Amino acid sequence: MNATALPDAPPEAAAGHLPRDGALAITGWGTVCSLAIGAEEFSAAVTEGRSGLRDVTGMFEDEDLPAAEACAMPDFRVRDHLGRKGTSFFDRSTSLALVGCSLALDDTDLAVGDDNRERVGIVLGTTAGSIRATGEYSRETLVQDRPYLVNPMLFPNTVMNCAAGQAAIRHRLKGVNATVAGGQLAGLSALRYARNLIRRDYADALLVGSVEEFSPHTAWGTHHLYADDDGRAPVGEGSAVFVVEDAAAVHRAGRLPDAEVLAVEVGTYAPADGRPEAGDRGRPGAAEGLATCIARALERAGAAPSEVWAVASGESGVEHRDAVERRGIEAALGTTAERLRVKRSTGECHSASGSLQIAALLGRHRIDPALDGRLSVVTSCSPDGAVGAAVLRGWHRARRDHRG
Template sequence: MNRRVVVTGLGPVSPNGSDRETFWTSLIHGHSVIKILPQFSSSEEDYRTHLGAEISGFTAEPYITAKEIKRFSRFTQLAIVGARKALADGHLKVEQENQHRVGVILGTGIGGLEVAAQQAIDLKEKGLGKLNPFAANASVPSAAASEISVLMGLKGPNLTVSTGCSSGLNAIGLAYDMIKMNRADVLITGGAETPLTPVIFATFDISRQMSVRNEIGAQASSPFDVNRDGFVLSEGAGIVILEELEHALKRNAFIYAEVIGYGVMADAYKSFGLDPEGKGAAEAIKLALRDAEITPQDVNYICAHASSSREGDLKETNAIKAIFKDYAYKLPVSSIKSVIGMPFGASGGFQLIASVLAIENSIIPPTINLKTKDPLCDLDYVPNTARETNLEYVLMNSFGLGGNNSVLVVKKYS
């Protein structure tokens, strides 16, 4: 059975916009949402970096009740809001007749860890009797997928994927595979992350992976630039609806694009280190292209992982060159993380949303803050200005700490 999988709903909840139009407009106009965050710049802790991209004024109402807001972590709240928005965008109703064929597969690298961290503080300061009784359920990575299924009555597959930064794209890839295998007709998928908490922020600050160019603020995330010095943390939920084609057609759903290929491979290089040659990433690209049954020359655009990491951006460039050969120099590659920062497990969802909107609007979002290209990163990164061009096939890369490499391919629906 040849079951085709299409994208029928988009639910971005991002620092640069919590609706499809605002999110997209910010990307194509290069409006960075990265700024100094007071909770880290004025903290008693001596953080090296003060930068981040947060969702200002976020509230989960009216999507969930005030009682539920108290019970759920911010991570779960973002995911629920994203799922509600994606379902509304896709005009999809879950009813008793179809609830066993609709499920949730989400990605997250961290989950509701901030809830567990607060429990540790409260245990020390207040004692066991004062702990939050909901913390156990709220802190686990599977909390968001579980709560979405309960709130929306989804009795189909319910899974959580955790592979670091690539969690979201792997969740989408798994959802694509499961629909193809007839294990579901519709899956809410993507990723959510809330790493702008003291423990997580400090963990990455001390690891020296984040940009410390506090003085330039919005320009600090600069993928492929010679002066890049690390990623900038952000948060959000990138949620989408994947649906079997015939199911979508029967209900006259709007189809953004078709998912046609997925690949995942490991570097197996060293603990939480990246292979600078990008061999594992290249193999994942090769696998995704094979699954899509297209050639490298068919790809019109790569929505890159590129997080402004010195090692990561070079790894990705080398992987692209390894697969696309001379065509790599003609192939547009850009990074939306130059605008929104690095939202870890939410990245893949945001990339898919950006990619299908790029196909729909025939516009490639730019890589902003690219002033002087790294001589070792010498491809066409669509610097600073969006580019109008017809897009048939788009490939997305998402790479996780520890060497997980995830690649997804989508095409214009026809």
């Protein structure tokens, strides 16, 4: 990731910074992916430009994969992180999400106890839950004698909100519990949903993020869908989870966040031919729609395009999709901001991608004080023309740990 000249620090970056009305504070976060597990290691890996590509030969005993390498974790076992109790029947999506939630809670200075757990909840983004678990349970109902030989312990994994529910049970969080199905936009959509919940006083704090598992189903599906795109990112998996709170409340408590989420905007600009390059019947195309989302997000954040130091984009090496995202970003921001193409390191993590993009920006901020108070943008585009953008302001972690 190439460095670029930074714009002048805005006044808000000074010691007396006051959060913008309606902003969310990110007070802790965790990641689980082939690149790194945990915020500290992920921050270092992103800054150094490491690759998460791994040999996945034999990862699934009797099932072939379309490629010998992927951004997956063949050695990941949930019991290594959470112990054996209660984890035996977790599907992979649930396992990844729960470890991400645990890491985020370990990383925050928010104390969750009996006095506030009723006001702490979870919002997780996904595409369709665990596709592998759903497929295997459906197969059981076809090849086994029903109902006696169909394993009932597998059924909860077929429910899309399994991961969010299990995370709440494990961490005894009694607040809002929601699952947002959003595909590529799952991370941004979950963050937007969480913002609305906190603004409307349904929660004081939320674990927010998204998850995607690696399986033969996702590997082969992606392979067939983009077989002609030789430069595409390898398939990946992972989760990223953030502890978010009302920024004004965090400030009043004298706490210092890792970042503030100033705005999240989404929209749909799907054309009739299934490719989001152009509009349909007078509607704007996805590139124009993304530019509109970015501009709207910056306006809500009270910021100018010239203040943005970096864009973490969802570009994946699929040229016709990447061209849309590039045009939208350049139309709204020009070409001076540094571009973080996160999928080059994490792979194509589908519904987890947006959250990992946010984590990549937080990772850069965590270890580099020169970026304190700088604005960054996260963008995402789905194959059907849905687009989204978020505006963040971040700080380095030592500032919080040393309160100075």
